[in-house]
Amino acid sequence: xxxxxxxxxxxxxxxxxxxxxxxxxxxxxxxxxxxxxxxxxxxxxxxxxxxxxxxxxxxxxxxxxxxxxxxxxxxxxxxxxxxxxxxxxxxxxxxxxxxxxxxxxxxxxxxxxxxxxxxxxxxxxxxxxxxxxxxxxxxxxxxxxxxxxxxxxxxxxxxxxxxxxxxxxxxxxxxxxxxxxxxxxxxxxxxxxxxxxxxxxxxxxxxxxxxxxxxxxxxxxxxxxxxxxxxxxxxxxxxxxxxxxxxxxxxx
Amino acid sequence: xxxxxxxxxxxxxxxxxxxxxxxxxxxxxxxxxxxxxxxxxxxxxxxxxxxxxxxxxxxxxxxxxxxxxxxxxxxxxxxxxxxxxxxxxxxxxxxxxxxxxxxxxxxxxxxxxxxxxxxxxxxxxxxxxxxxxxxxxxxxxxxxxxxxxxxxxxxxxxx
Numbered sequence: 001x002x003x004x005x006x007x008x009x010x011x012x013x014x015x016x017x018x019x020x021x022x023x024x025x026x027x028x029x030x031x032x033x034x035x036x037x038x039x040x041x042x043x044x045x046x047x048x049x050x051x052x053x054x055x056x057x058x059x060x061x062x063x064x065x066x067x068x069x070x071x072x073x074x075x076x077x078x079x080x081x082x083x084x085x086x087x088x089x090x091x092x093x094x095x096x097x098x099x100x101x102x103x104x105x106x107x108x109x110x111x112x113x114x115x116x117x118x119x120x121x122x123x124x125x126x127x128x129x130x131x132x133x134x135x136x137x138x139x140x141x142x143x144x145x146x147x148x149x150x151x152x153x154x155x156x157x158x159x160x161x162x163x164x165x166x167x168x169x170x171x172x173x174x175x176x177x178x179x180x181x182x183x184x185x186x187x188x189x190x191x192x193x194x195x196x197x198x199x200x201x202x203x204x205x206x207x208x209x210x211x212x213x214x215x216x217x218x219x220x221x222x223x224x225x226x227x228x229x230x231x232x233x234x235x236x237x238x239x240x241x242x243x244x245x246x247x248x249x250x251x252x
Numbered sequence: 253x254x255x256x257x258x259x260x261x262x263x264x265x266x267x268x269x270x271x272x273x274x275x276x277x278x279x280x281x282x283x284x285x286x287x288x289x290x291x292x293x294x295x296x297x298x299x300x301x302x303x304x305x306x307x308x309x310x311x312x313x314x315x316x317x318x319x320x321x322x323x324x325x326x327x328x329x330x331x332x333x334x335x336x337x338x339x340x341x342x343x344x345x346x347x348x349x350x351x352x353x354x355x356x357x358x359x360x361x362x363x364x365x366x367x368x369x370x371x372x373x374x375x376x377x378x379x380x381x382x383x384x385x386x387x388x389x390x391x392x393x394x395x396x397x398x399x400x401x402x403x404x405x406x407x408x409x410x411x
Contacts, residue, residue, distance in 0.1 A: 036383060036394065039394075040384055040386035043387075047301055047302050050298075050301030050302025051299060051302070053301075121308035122329075125329040128329070128332045129329045129332040129333075130301055136385060140385055148366070186400065194340055206363075
């Protein structure tokens with residue numbers, strides 16, 4: 001693969017994380033536990049979908065085929081998506097949603113902070129833009145982890161269950177992909193494995209404050225970056241892509 | 253002969269579709285105006301990545317300027333938009349409209365920190381409370397005044 005190709009795939013991976021998590025969060029629209037949270041979760045969903053759009057737009061300019069951001073989002077099949085398994089996990093309940101969000105926001109903040117230094121101008125600009133929003137997201141999810149963990153017995157147990165269950169999907173976020181060695185060498189992208197210790201430190205501090213037990217299971221589930229997904233992604237795509245599949249090229 | 257000054261004046265008439273009291277110039281999203289012979293290039297930047305108003309704003313700019321000069325609109329992400337670019341006049345208009353303008357403080361560094369003190373745009377009381385960090389649009393938070401009980405939007409600081 002040449003550098004341009006590598007960069008194209010590298011950007012798609014970041015974009016797919018944003019799009020899939022944005023789509024998951026938007027499922028809360030009209031179902032939030034309280035009105036303010038309904039609005040908060042959909043606001044955050046919009047930020048993620050906006051980030052995905054910026055990234056797909058940029059990726060489209062690097063593609064050798066004539067391709068549009070909409071085609072990237074709506075006309076690829078599950079194996080083409082390179083998002084981490086964590087972001088495709090279903091909402092289940094509010095605790096699972098917030099645990100997933102907390103793990104991911106904590107990663108994303110560190111990720112964008114580093115990606116700003118990318119030698120690729122447009123990628124750096126997208127990171128700078130997205131970081132400002134991500135800080136608000138992380139504050140929101142961190143506060144909820146503490147509020148639920150240090151809340152009632154019921155909320156404590158449910159957030160602990162979610163934190164434990166989703167733990168196995170977190171390691172994948174920090175696996176450097178061998179396919180992008182050139183991107184890293186040229187300092188266009190960043191090494192995610194280098195972010196792990198800072199991430200762990202932050203996650204530990206919040207979980208401790210939330211009176212929660214820090215998961216320590218060494219088992220980790222990976223595959224998303226290679227296009228091998230959990231069954232949940234297929235259902236998500238079926239709903240998200242329905243309109244373009246049923247009525248190709250329809251506009252409104 | 254159309255000058256960039258004429259263009260800036262015309263852009264003052266283009267309002268943000270979600271906060272119609274503000275022009276896109278007040279909001280600070282017009283980053284540059286250039287005229288090269290017969291072509292005018294207007295560069296804009298989004299407030300938030302997912303701002304759904306960008307396409308409408310682009311169309312509005314084209315509609316407003318096309319009778320004067322051939323125009324194209326470009327979008328840039330860097331430097332990233334900040335509320336520091338909002339004009340003083342814009343902040344005044346926001347307050348009169350019932351939206352509290354951004355205070356010079358970013359409320360996102362410390363967990364459970366005391367939220368920024370935002371004076372009520374109706375009665376000017378400092379005794380207000382944050383209801384939610386996320387309001388009716390991505391750029392606003394939801395507040396309520398403890399004094400006059402009026403719920404209001406706060407245009408949150410972004411830096």
